[in-house]
Structure formats: C-alpha cells, structure tokens
Amino acid sequence: MNLLLHICCACCLCAPLQELRKEGFAVTGLFYNPNIHPLLEFRRRLKALRVFQESDPLSVIYYEEYGLREYLKHVDHEGNDRCADCYTMRLRFTTVYAQENGFDAFTSTMLFSVYQNHEQLKIFSENLAREHGIDFIYRDYRALSECSHDIAKKKMIYRQGYCGCIFSEYERYKDTTRELYKGSSLNKKDEEGVQNVFNIKNTLHRCDCL
Structure with missing residues (x-):
C-alpha cells in the first residue's frame, strides 16, 4: 500500500x-x-x-x-x-x-x-x-x-523546543525574560517595555507587511 x-x-x-x-x-x-x-x-x-x-x-x-x-x-x-x-x-x-x-x-x-x-x-x-x-x-x-x-x-538531528507556531514559541519561552533580566539595573518601566517586545498579538497587529 x-x-x-x-x-x-x-x-x-x-x-x-x-x-x-x-x-x-x-x-x-x-x-x-x-x-x-x-x-x-x-x-x-x-x-x-x-x-x-x-x-x-x-x-x-x-x-x-x-x-x-x-x-x-x-x-x-x-x-x-x-x-x-x-x-x-x-x-x-x-x-x-x-x-x-x-x-x-x-x-x-x-x-x-x-x-x-x-x-x-x-x-x-x-x-x-x-x-x-x-x-x-x-x-x-x-x-x-x-x-x-x-x-x-x-543521528545528530535537530530537536526543536516547541511545537512550531510563533504562539507556541512565545508560550514556551516567555518566562525566560524574567531570568534574562533578573538582577539587572532595569527599572519596572524598562521591564514592562521588554515584556511588550514579546507580546505577539501586538507585534502581529503592528506588522504592515501581513
């Protein structure tokens, strides 16, 4: 078959x-x-x-x-x-x-x-x-x-860390930003700005090419 x-x-x-x-x-x-x-x-x-x-x-x-x-x-x-x-x-x-x-x-x-x-x-x-x-x-x-x-x-084949779509990528890695900037000199406003970068819905709505 x-x-x-x-x-x-x-x-x-x-x-x-x-x-x-x-x-x-x-x-x-x-x-x-x-x-x-x-x-x-x-x-x-x-x-x-x-x-x-x-x-x-x-x-x-x-x-x-x-x-x-x-x-x-x-x-x-x-x-x-x-x-x-x-x-x-x-x-x-x-x-x-x-x-x-x-x-x-x-x-x-x-x-x-x-x-x-x-x-x-x-x-x-x-x-x-x-x-x-x-x-x-x-x-x-x-x-x-x-x-x-x-x-x-x-076989040394690449093994991905998330399902595939940009939303699953975001959900898989969004909490890593907390560790990335932990202990840094960023103030609360800066941290909120960093989080906004990872807000996928806002990113898609801002993209004029879609």
Missing part, C-alpha cells in the same frame, strides 16, 4: 517510519508545515529532514515556501481553536494531495507525538478521509516518542 506520510518534523519521524515499513507500507513523506515560525526555525526543520534522508533514504515531497501569511489566513490566532485550525489546514492539504496523486492512504507524524491532541487529530483525519474518499491509516505510536528522540539524538 502506497502511504503518504505528512511529516511535522524529522524528530517525530524516526521511530514511526520504522514501524510503518515493518507493516509493509511503501512510505512517501510530505513536508507541508506553514505553521512553523519564525523563518530561521522553518529552515532548521527543513534541514533536519534532509539530514535524516542522508542516513535513511526516504522519498519526500517538500513545500519549502515559508508559510507565515498562509498560516495567519487560515488560523484564528485570536480564538481558542488555533491548534484545531492548524491541524485541519495541514491534514486537509495532505488528504487532497494523497487523493489527487494516486496514494492509497495517508497519515501524519503528528499522531505519534505526545505533545499533540491525539484524539482531535484522529477525528479530523477520519472526517477528511471520508470527505475525499481515501483511506486514513490510524496508528497510536505515542509509546515510541522517547525512542524516536533517542534515534534523532544518535
């Missing part, structure tokens, strides 16, 4: 790819992630997947255009369903690509991550599979998460 595997990152690919191959799937990868920001992070993850290919040949379809505008267009970053919108955007693209290009089925490495909403991803994928008349391969490989990270470490 020809399987299109949406790849969110090289780190999440390592162990699941081995298991899918053991089951007899002919796997082709798809890198489509307009959610990954900022630009340098996007490039790091692209490079990480290419590094993976050097040690484990895998055919991968790459969408290398930086997707900031596409992400902001499709994701309600002011609401509570940001992650659901992001899942749907990437899974819908994967489903349509698989259906239009002769694949028998599709799945995603997002399902294999312990940091994602597994049940939501499963439901969205099943709905999209029915809508487009193609099979969805469901596997719960979350138990392989640590193994996948170990393989990535041995």
Whole structure:
C-alpha cells in the first residue's frame, strides 16, 4: 500500500517510519508545515529532514515556501481553536494531495507525538478521509516518542523546543525574560517595555507587511 506520510518534523519521524515499513507500507513523506515560525526555525526543520534522508533514504515531497501569511489566513490566532485550525489546514492539504496523486492512504507524524491532541487529530483525519474518499491509516505510536528522540539524538538531528507556531514559541519561552533580566539595573518601566517586545498579538497587529 502506497502511504503518504505528512511529516511535522524529522524528530517525530524516526521511530514511526520504522514501524510503518515493518507493516509493509511503501512510505512517501510530505513536508507541508506553514505553521512553523519564525523563518530561521522553518529552515532548521527543513534541514533536519534532509539530514535524516542522508542516513535513511526516504522519498519526500517538500513545500519549502515559508508559510507565515498562509498560516495567519487560515488560523484564528485570536480564538481558542488555533491548534484545531492548524491541524485541519495541514491534514486537509495532505488528504487532497494523497487523493489527487494516486496514494492509497495517508497519515501524519503528528499522531505519534505526545505533545499533540491525539484524539482531535484522529477525528479530523477520519472526517477528511471520508470527505475525499481515501483511506486514513490510524496508528497510536505515542509509546515510541522517547525512542524516536533517542534515534534523532544518535543521528545528530535537530530537536526543536516547541511545537512550531510563533504562539507556541512565545508560550514556551516567555518566562525566560524574567531570568534574562533578573538582577539587572532595569527599572519596572524598562521591564514592562521588554515584556511588550514579546507580546505577539501586538507585534502581529503592528506588522504592515501581513
């Protein structure tokens, strides 16, 4: 069975790819992630997947255009369903690509991550599979998460510290500003100014290029 595997990152690919191959799937990868920001992070993850290919040949379809505008267009970053919108955007693209290009089925490495909403991803994928008349391969490989990270470490593949979008990056690192300026000569007003730099909503609204 020809399987299109949406790849969110090289780190999440390592162990699941081995298991899918053991089951007899002919796997082709798809890198489509307009959610990954900022630009340098996007490039790091692209490079990480290419590094993976050097040690484990895998055919991968790459969408290398930086997707900031596409992400902001499709994701309600002011609401509570940001992650659901992001899942749907990437899974819908994967489903349509698989259906239009002769694949028998599709799945995603997002399902294999312990940091994602597994049940939501499963439901969205099943709905999209029915809508487009193609099979969805469901596997719960979350138990392989640590193994996948170990393989990535041995292969010296970049392992990211946050999900991908600029909001998850902000939420992951926002408290580090307190440590960064702890014990410095900044007064309270200066500290508030530093925090404002990291206020992502204000930053997006001020950006005239979006």
